[in-house]
Structures are given as C-alpha cells and as structure tokens.
Amino acid sequence: MPTYCAVSSSLRRKQIFLVSFLSAELPSGLISKKLGADVWIPCIIVGWSLVAGSQAFLSNRASFYAVKCLLGLLMGGFIPYVQLHDADETNQTG
Numbered sequence: 001m002p003t004y005c006a007v008s009s010s011l012r013r014k015q016i017f018l019v020s021f022l023s024a025e026l027p028s029g030l031i032s033k034k035l036g037a038d039v040w041i042p043c044i045i046v047g048w049s050l051v052a053g054s055q056a057f058l059s060n061r062a063s064f065y066a067v068k069c070l071l072g073l074l075m076g077g078f079i080p081y082v083q084l085h086d087a088d089e090t091n092q093t094g
Contacts, residue, residue, distance in 0.1 A: 012065075013068060017072040020068075021075055021076035028040075037085050041078070044074055048078065
C-alpha cells in the first residue's frame with residue numbers, strides 16, 4: 001500500500017470523528033437541559049461503553065468508520081456537558 005493511501009485513511013478517520021463530535025454538541029446540550037445531568041450522563045456512559053466494547057467484533061473498514069462515528073457522537077455529547085457541569089459545581093461551592 002502506498003504511503004499516501006495510509007495518510008488519506010488516517011485523515012478520513014480523524015475527519016469522521018471530528019464531524020460527528022462537533023455535530024453532537026448542540027443536540028446533546030438541548031437533551032441534557034430537558035433530562036438533567038443525573039439521567040443524561042449515565043445514558044451517554046452506557047452507550048459509550050457498549051460502542052467501545054463492540055470494537056472487538058469489527059470485521060471491515062466500514063464497520064470501523066461506523067464505530068468511530070458513534071464514538072464521536074457520544075464523546076461530543078459527554079465532554080462539553082461534563083465541563084459545563086463541573087464549572088457550575090465549582091462556581092456554586094467556591
């Protein structure tokens with residue numbers, strides 16, 4: 001395999017993750033406002049662990065890209081919300 005194909009594949013993998021990560025931030029924020037942190041964060045954690053565990057059963061490149069996209073969606077919903085939640089907790093106690 002030529003080296004430019006490997007670089008292209010790596011770039012595609014990062015782009016899929018980044019696009020799914022960024023597209024999940026706003027909808028996740030809206031859902032978290034509706035459900036609350038005590039419900040939304042565990043839902044994301046359970047989904048994240050199921051998708052991460054499914055990596056053991058990947059069989060081709062398309063399934064790898066699908067899992068990468070799902071992980072991006074779940075991380076995009078989790079990380080910004082947890083940072084916001086921690087900032088709110090710090091401001092309330094400090």
